[in-house]
Every structure is written in C-alpha cells, then in structure tokens.
Amino acid sequence: MSDDGGLKSFQNRLRAMIAAGKSAAAPALLTGGYEVADAIESLAPEDSGDLVGSVDVTPPGQTTPPYSQPGGATVVPENQVLITVGNTDVRYPHLQEYGTKHHAAQPFFWPGFRLARKRAENRIKRAIAKSIREAR
Numbered sequence: 001m002s003d004d005g006g007l008k009s010f011q012n013r014l015r016a017m018i019a020a021g022k023s024a025a026a027p028a029l030l031t032g033g034y035e036v037a038d039a040i041e042s043l044a045p046e047d048s049g050d051l052v053g054s055v056d057v058t059p060p061g062q063t064t065p066p067y068s069q070p071g072g073a074t075v076v077p078e079n080q081v082l083i084t085v086g087n088t089d090v091r092y093p094h095l096q097e098y099g100t101k102h103h104a105a106q107p108f109f110w111p112g113f114r115l116a117r118k119r120a121e122n123r124i125k126r127a128i129a130k131s132i133r134e135a136r
Contacts, residue, residue, distance in 0.1 A: 016135045024131030025079055025124060026060065032120025033057040033081035040083065040112030045096065051108075054090040058082045069093045069109075085109055 037057045044052045058064045058076050066073045068084035076082050085093040099105030 013135070017132045020131040020135035021128045022079060024127045028124040028127035029079065029081045030057070030059055032116075032123050033059075033083055035120050035123075036113055036116040037083050039116035040085065040109055043108040043112045043115075044085075045106050045108065050090045051085065051093060051096060054087050054093070055083070055085050056087070058084065067091050069097075083113070 034057055037055050041052050041055045044055065046052055054065075054068075056065055056068065058081065060076050060078050060080060062076055064074045064076065064082050064084050065087040067088055067090075068086045074082065093109065095103065097105065097107050097109050
C-alpha cells in the first residue's frame, strides 16, 4: 500500500468542513431573514395593516405565497431564504414600492432590505466560519 501523503485525510477534512458550513448556514439564514423582514415591516405604510401582515420569510424547500413580490409561488432552493411581500389578498406591494401615475411611491421593501442586509450577512458569515473552524 502506498502512502498518499495525507491526501485522504485532507479530503475528508474538506468534506467535513463543507457539511458543517451548510448545516450551520440554515439557522443563521432564517434568523437573518426574520431580521430583514422586521426592518421591511417597520418601514411599510400602515393604512390598514394588510401590507405589513403580508411580509413573509420562506425557508429552503418551501414555496413562497402566490402573488408575492418578488417571487410569486417559487420553491426556495437549498441554502437560501426568500423574503416576499404580498399574497392572494394583498396584490399591490409593487405599486406601493414604486408608485403609479396617480400615487407617489412609498418605498419600504428595498430600503428595509438595505438597512438590515449587512447585519444578516455578518451573522451568516460568523456561523459558517465558526462551524468550519470546529469541523474535524
């Protein structure tokens, strides 16, 4: 039997690091998604509260609500979380965000996303880095 110079153990360690990173990313993604959704909800105009109530965080493997913006009945891939606004009852979030000829824009989705994105990204990066360091 020939000596591989530690290649086999190195490959096993890399596989363990990848698996640990994926498993640690899922809870951090959900937590970050809920933080971003909270920021979006806090900026949404509250005329009747329907728009605020339609903000939804969809975990991996699930389907986004029909008529949601952006997304509309999309299956969320692995290692992703989708934040959508709108549902079958609330079908106007894009009109609120961008405005119309008769209604001025009242942006809430993208400003909320930009406010909370960095914190969510840092949480995800920390969780993945920690799990990779601890992988054996």
